[in-house]
Amino acid sequence: MHIIFDFLETITEWIRPYTKDIGMAQVATLLVIYGDSLNTMIKKSIAEFHVIMRFAIYVIICAFGYGALTVTASESYTHFLSDLRPEIFPFVVVGGFLFIAFLAQRVKHI
Numbered sequence: 355m356h357i358i359f360d361f362l363e364t365i366t367e368w369i370r371p372y373t374k375d376i377g378m379a380q381v382a383t384l385l386v387i388y389g390d391s392l393n394t395m396i397k398k399s400i401a402e403f404h405v406i407m408r409f410a411i412y413v414i415i416c417a418f419g420y421g422a423l424t425v426t427a428s429e430s431y432t433h434f435l436s437d438l439r440p441e442i443f444p445f446v447v448v449g450g451f452l453f454i455a456f457l458a459q460r461v462k463h464i
Contacts, residue, residue, distance in 0.1 A: 359441055362440060362441045362443075362444055363440040363441070365443075365444045366440040366441075366444055369444060369447060370443065373432055373436055374428075374432050376432075376447055376450075377429070377432035377435060378428040378432075380428075380431065380450050380451065380454060381424055381428040381431060382424060382428075383454050383458075385420060385423070385424060387454070387457055387461055388461070393416075396411075396415055397412075400412070
């Protein structure tokens with residue numbers, strides 16, 4: 355059993371320096387998967403506005419809203435990953451990517 359924990363700790367030591375990149379990759383991938391749904395919802399909610407107002411709102415949401423969401427969510431997720439014990443960390447990282455692949459398959463991105 356001690357050998358397994360040592361192995362998991364070694365894997366965690368290899369992966370841990372990339373925690374910020376992993377968090378950003380997972381959050382960005384989720385936004386890619388659900389971006390169309392979010393954009394459709396935004397378009398429907400601003401459909402009655404004047405064309406210039408719709409354009410401005412859409413640009414602000416896409417430029418600043420998605421950027422802020424990506425930065426905020428990835429920082430929170432990175433903080434969550436950083437607090438994990440070494441024995442759990444590799445499973446959460448791999449499980450996160452597998453879960454995102456499952457979600458992508460459900461919305462027909464795969």
